[in-house]
Amino acid sequence: MDREAEFRRLFDAHRGPVHAYFTGRIGDRQAAADLTQDVFLRVWQHLDKLTDMPDDGQRAWVFTVARNLSIDAGRLTRTRTDTERTLAREPARQPQPGSPASVPVIAAERATVVGEAIKELPEDQRVALTMAAAGTMTSGEIAAALGVPAGTVRYRLSMARRALATALDNYDHAGEER
Amino acid sequence: MSLDDDISAWAATVRLTDAEADDIFGRIAATPLPGPTPRLDAQWWRGFTADFAARMVTSTRPVRQAA
Numbered sequence: 001m002d003r004e005a006e007f008r009r010l011f012d013a014h015r016g017p018v019h020a021y022f023t024g025r026i027g028d029r030q031a032a033a034d035l036t037q038d039v040f041l042r043v044w045q046h047l048d049k050l051t052d053m054p055d056d057g058q059r060a061w062v063f064t065v066a067r068n069l070s071i072d073a074g075r076l077t078r079t080r081t082d083t084e085r086t087l088a089r090e091p092a093r094q095p096q097p098g099s100p101a102s103v104p105v106i107a108a109e110r111a112t113v114v115g116e117a118i119k120e121l122p123e124d125q126r127v128a129l130t131m132a133a134a135g136t137m138t139s140g141e142i143a144a145a146l147g148v149p150a151g152t153v154r155y156r157l158s159m160a161r162r163a164l165a166t167a168l169d170n171y172d173h174a175g176e177e178r
Numbered sequence: 179m180s181l182d183d184d185i186s187a188w189a190a191t192v193r194l195t196d197a198e199a200d201d202i203f204g205r206i207a208a209t210p211l212p213g214p215t216p217r218l219d220a221q222w223w224r225g226f227t228a229d230f231a232a233r234m235v236t237s238t239r240p241v242r243q244a245a
Contacts, residue, residue, distance in 0.1 A: 004207055007203075007206075007207065008203070011199075011202075011203055011206075015194060015199050015202070016193065017195060019193070020192075020193070023192050029192045029193075029194070029205065032194075033194060033198055033202065036194065036202065037202045040202065040203075040206050041206050041209065044206045044207070044209060044211075045211065052193040057243060071224065107179065107183075107184075107187050108187070110179060110187065111185045111187035111188040111190075111191060112188075113184075113203075114184050114185055114187070114188040115188050115191065115192075118188070127194075130192070133185045133186065133189035134189040134192050134193045146190070161181060161185075164181060164184070164185065165181050168181065168184060
């Protein structure tokens with residue numbers, strides 16, 4: 001397999017989970033895309049080493065790089081500041097429960113409620129949930145990527161889902177009261 | 179809608195799109211790899227080493243012997 005094809009295989013296998021990881025960590029999908037690019041640039045530069053590894057080893061290597069990048073405090077701070085500036089310019093759209101909206105609009109509003117509730121989650125729950133939902137990873141895969149027991153990931157997911165269910169209940173009840 | 183549906187709908191709004199992924203892939207694949215470190219010819223090293231050794235011997239000879 002030539003170099004670019006091998007890189008394509010690794011990129012397609014891990015880009016979603018890596019982007020989901022960063023989105024969960026920093027809460028900004030564009031900054032997450034930039035960091036994802038940084039991770040895969042390192043993959044590209046170290047491809048010869050990665051090619052000889054089993055799939056599990058490749059995933060572990062990729063997420064070790066991702067975790068190291070995400071704890072670059074300066075960069076995270078800068079990203080958060082940029083995100084806050086962006087949010088200050090463009091405040092999140094407030095859902096209006098009970099409005100005579102079509103089903104897709106209601107679905108979009110509920111997705112917004114979920115997004116707002118996810119921002120309020122503790123970071124470890126937010127990361128686990130984002131990796132599961134946006135990265136379509138199993139709890140075992142998330143556990144391996146984060147270096148924590150699978151039971152811990154399942155607990156975090158359970159807590160996160162409970163918080164989201166509460167947020168959606170509140171949204172639904174607010175709609176009924178109007 | 180179920181909670182899973184709502185979470186899936188949110189996930190679709192944050193997931194990396196194929197277009198964004200292709201953009202990232204293209205940028206990385208166009209990045210030149212660091213080339214091999216330029217290496218000096220083996221003959222140059224042999225000459226350098228011999229010359230260096232000779233200089234060391236000369237420079238560390240006792241003054242009387244050097245004279």
